[in-house]
Amino acid sequence: MEDPGNTKFLSKLRRQGIDVPQPSPIMGNIPEIKLNKSLVQCSENSCNNWKDPPSLDCSSILFPYFKQWTKQYEHHVNDALTFVTGKTFSFRLGTVPVLYVTDPELVREINLCRSLDLGKPAYLQKDRGPLLGKGLITTNRAVWTHQRKTIAPNLYVDKDMLPVVIESAKALVKSWECMVESEGGVADIRVDEYLPTKNNREQWRLEKEIYSMIIHASKECNRGTTAEAMIQILMQGAKHGELGPSTPEQFVIDNCKDLYLAAFEVSGISAIWGLMLLASHPEWQERARAEQFWNDALDSHKLGKMKVLEMVVQEVLRLYPGVAFVSREALQDVKLGKLVVPKGVNIWIWLLELQQDPKLGGADADKFNPGRFANGVSEACKNSQAYIPFGVGARICPGQSLAILEMRVMFAVILANFSLSLSPNYRHIPNFSLLLEPKYGVNLLVRKI
Structure with missing residues (x-):
């Protein structure tokens, strides 16, 4: 039988004009998802054409069922709710109801909502507990508020951070130079091996070892480095404020995990995709180099003048x-404009679809064209809510400025030293587990300039 609670969720959403694919009693829409994906997802062999620019439509490759449901329900909209488009529907993962959102006006309402009743889903702690713990990414209400106040002020970019980021990029360049020289001028490099990967996440599952390592570091640190200073800040935060069920030690450990994932791995994977895109479009490599002055050391003033590089990062x-x-x-019933989201319903804003919608980004929305950002983010899309790579609302990523800085420095230092092209060994197979990452890494042919 259908779970009464889930029937209630679905009925409330249907009455507000939100269509729902018919779920099975226990598995929800999971059987349909599996069947749909197996029928339309392209095989890995058919995605292995490296000679042409790779297809950038990851959504169709990884989530074909969303495409199917969007087409199925795009004309079934309650006229009384004109702000909800046919790209908003609900489905169920097992017993968990999910509201799928790519409507920019509904995204705007979520962006404007500051209620603590709109929090992070419970499954993040339940299913990803060993990985994420009870840190800034997963907690809610008073515990999250305290963590945010403790951490966010220390993630803003200042003059002391830039030299650290530059030195990290230079260390990578030095290792590549050795490889290029040893290979006679051109090296086939799997670039993701030199940036944070999912192996780090898998290691975190060894909780006892990680626990001991971070606690040892917290006792030994003397604020001599940025990392040590952050551990000290977390230790102070653990002494003062709402911790919920966490101990002070667990507060430090969980937020160290979350900071590494958000500050290093997420931006690292985006940088890997960026190098793939630059390798596929040598004209943008040349344009980025043309605006840079390499006779002097890179600094914040020069980095700020590199407008093409900024456009590349945004794209x-x-x-x-x-x-x-x-x-x-929705931790309680939450009103988003005219729509009431019942307690217990998850909301997924699907960025891959929202940010590549041709109705919002133009006919070339699925193409790599940094020039769309020539006049800033506000002119790149027809609706400002169609570009939200760092999230929305009160829980927008506090480290977005640092992430952008890391990518800009990485691209600037690499392009100053190397030209890039796709390797014949590169297989364009996007994969989604916790993050959107290349399943088999990214192989590039790297030449010293």
């Missing part, structure tokens, strides 16, 4: 945002 984040969707859960 990379549009096509390959660090996360595929922004998730929320």
Whole structure:
């Protein structure tokens, strides 16, 4: 039998003009998802054409069922709710009801909502507990508020951060130079091996080892580095404020995990996709180099003048945002404009679809064209809500400025030293687990300039 609670959710949404694919009693829409994906997802062999620019439509490859449901329900909209388009519907993952959103006006309402009743989904702690713990990414209400106040002020970019980021990029360049020289001028490099990967996440599952390592670091640190200073800040935050069920030690550990994932791995994966895109479009490599002055050391003033580089970073984040969707859960009934989202319903803002919608981004929305950002973000899309790579609302990523800085420096230092092209060994197979990442890595042919 259908679970009464879920029937209630679905009925409330249907009455407000939100269509729902018919779910099975226990599995929800999971059987349909599996069947649909197996029928229309392209095989890995058919995605292995490296000679042409790779297809950037990850949504059709990874989530074909969303495309099917969008077409199925795009004309079934309650006229009384004109702000909800046919791209808003609900489905169920097992017993979890999910509201799928790519309507920019509904995204705007979510963006404007500051209620703590719109929080992060419970499944993040339940299913991803060993990985994410109870840190800034997963907690809600008073506990999250305290964590945000503790961490966010220390993630804003200042003059002390730039040299650290530059030195990290130079270390990568040095290792590549050795490889290029040893290979006679051109090296086939799997670039993701030099940036954070999912192996780091898998190691975190060894909780006892990670627990001991971070606690040891917190006791030994003396604020000599940025990392040590952040651990000290977390230790102070653990002493003062709402911790919920966490111990002070767990507060430090969980937020160290979340900071690494958000500050390093997410931006690292976006940088990997960015290098793939630059390798596919040598004309943008040349344009980025043309505006740079390499006779002197890179500094914040020069970095700020590199407008083409800024456009490239913004376009990379549009096509390959660090996360595929922004998730929320109604912890109580939440009103978003005219729509009331019942308690317990999850909301997924699907960035891959929203940011590549031709109705919002133009006919070339699925193409790599940094020039769309020539006049800033506001002119790149027909609706400002169609570009939200760092999330929305009160829970927008506090480290977005640092992430952008890391990508800009990485691209600037690499392009100053190397030219890039796709390797014959590159297989364009996007994969989604926790993040959107290349399943088999990214192989590039790297030449010293």
